[in-house]
Amino acid sequence: MEQEKGYLSLVLHAHLPFIRHPEYPDFLEEDWFFEAMVETYLPLLNVYENLTAQGVDFRVTMSLTPPLCEMMSDELLIQRFRHYLNQRIELSEKELERTKNTEFAYVAKMYHDKFHRYRELFENYYHGRILEGFKKFQNMGKLEIITCCATHGYLPLQVQDQSIKAQIKIAANNYRKHFGRSPRGIWLAECAYNYGVDKYLKEEGIRFFFMESHGVMHGVPRPKYGIYAPVYTPQGVAAFARDMESAQQVWSAESGYPGDPRYREFYRDLGYDLDYDYVKNYLHSDGVRRNIGMKYYKITGKVALNQKQPYYPSDALDVAASHAGNFMFNRQKQVEYLSSIITDRKPLVVSMYDAELYGHWWYEGIDFLEFLFKKIYYDQKDIKLITPFEYLERYPVNQVVQPSPSSWGDKGYNDVWLNSGNDWIYRHLIKAAERMIELANRFPNAGGVLGRALNQCARELVLMQSSDWAFLMTVGTAKEYSTKRTKDHVKRFTALYEMIVGNRIDENYLKELEWKDNIFQDIDYNVYR
Amino acid sequence: MDEKLSSAAVIKIDTAAAREAQYDLPQSYGKTESFLLPKDPNWMFLFWEIVNETFEQIKDKKGQNVFDNARMVIRVYDITDKDFDGTNANSYFDVPVVLDARSWYLQVPSGRTYICDIGAILPNGEFIILTRSNKTTVPTGQISNIIDEKWMMVEGEYEKILKMSGADMFGTGASERLQHIFAQRWKAFEIGRDSNPSSHISSWGSHTLHKPQTDEDIWLKAACEIIIYGQASKNADVYIKGEKIDLNEDGGFYFRFPLNAGQNVDMPIKAQHKTKEEKQRFITIRAKREEA
16 A cells, blocks of 8 residues: 655756857857756756666656757757866866865865766766767656657747647657657646647647646636646646645745855856966857856855855755755645645645756755655655656546646746737747748648758748747847847748749758758658648 | 857858848738737737738728728727627727737737727728737636536635645746746856847836735735837937837837836937927826835
């Protein structure tokens, strides 16, 4: 007889927009990917490796979005990442010498050891193919990898059915290419759901997706178990809702874990602190001081950056362990209380987070997760980790509810992606989708140069649809870059469209776009018919 | 576009860049059409393009002066549960509109399905449609009253489930913190880069995505966006708050931006003759937001 009172499903959404610029030898925004590799993706795999080696059973669900999978398996980015990692290893070796017998010796050694370990994983374990690492844990049944909309396209703001369908179908095909089987679950970009989306999920054999809590709570009829059990949409796809309590516990501005004074300070970075001549080789080729991802100070308290105190990795680990204990204790209490109300099944708590917040922003978040997995395995019996798929196998009968349109963005709907700062893009995005559908119907099953041009049109369309651009325009950072990316893809699409309808395709131009915007090599524009 | 984005790179003019540099985004696509998007339970966004031929065709049929005393409106139909044929809407209302605005935010009751016409109301009351949008449904934003008998819970117990599910927090910016963090995170990449503040007026004052005061069981939130639209003679340049703005071909302009907490808006609008600088016209718009 199983003793657990309820289940916990931990879901990490890993995503970055497709940023790859072969036309430049060195490109600032590609760092987003390299930093996430060193600070989040490889460290997470390291946790899974450690747990497995120690015989700790665990369950975790991760969305690895199609753009991220494409970047992770792209030769150019792999090569540039190697350079990025090797540079940091080189610097960390010099730093061992420089910090010898100082209060920074511990933190310098931490970077040195971690960077070496991550290189060992990347090169020796996964042979430069980090997806192999994720696949390995999926095959072991510990990790459920789910897909996402093709380019993290924001579905409620797309008008044409074919456009929505294509975001799902292209994603499912890409998942099959990278993981050798069909996806069982999907993370709808920004958890943004609109009526009818579930029909396309079902067509691809997708069994479940995730929503913000009010997406299920505002559903019709009322969900009996609130957000503590999935519901089936009218199409029979399961919707799992996000638990607010565990989300707030980690990220609350007042009491959230990442603000502990003993944790690492994000803004005090060696890129600014080291002698210029010493650090210059590790900066971008323009020589401007920027963050290089090595930080030697702790948050300390509400003091100026120059008042920060040295970081001690072992202190920070202790804090991460106690935060993991606190998180687990609260989940035990939560499940205990829920099981007193919900008596005819075991309640499920779904904790959903952006993966990159673990490690990149909250540096010790990775250690927190490792401690949490271990504590759940060794220290208690009230909660059990489960994947959504396992839950559905255990409880195949669920209430049918029509969920409400919603997203996990600010205010809960489409405001972040549709406001006065970015509403101008939809005129172009929707027009391009309309034209894509027109082209696909006019030139079905085309081969040769025409077929290539049509496929490139599809790539430009999905790239302009990435929700990241509208998001960045709203939060006001990287606004210049996100505006340019939107315009570039619209322009490229429009140029190709005019060439195709004018029957004068410039093959050199086409080749150049195929080289620059090379996402989804296997894309088939016929999906838009 | 400038190539400063890759601050570390040698600028390389390739054929694609050269081709793309030749034109900015299309101002128009040469086709009369309109699209309706949902924003939240009470707001929708409508944008349109209406080409001259559309007006000409109507004039050919109805007479050259047909639009002379017409009022332009957006007609918003509630077509919930209807297979709309143009005549069987549950209800409709009209919103006066300047066609040059090319887009409009529309406030509507939640939980209903809508479709919009943009058209002209003639003095005799006749409505001439220029374009009809797609339809869209806005959510209710509420817990449903509909209960499935097979999936019922005792009322008192359900209150507990509601509370645990965070019913009092919905829509109050659950991931506001994440937004903030992401903004900060990307900010870190911006340091050290030449960043030209956008000169586009509509980006004044970025949205503050602030959480309502969750003081026990009462909270309030209210948001305000200000829309400024107008037209100036073709021989004039127009400045809002000292910044020159782009005018449409016929001198029209349209801006909207959020009014944030604790903000005063003092917005002088100036039209200045292109050559005779002493010839000027002024209008000032003032607004204030206070929280206590």
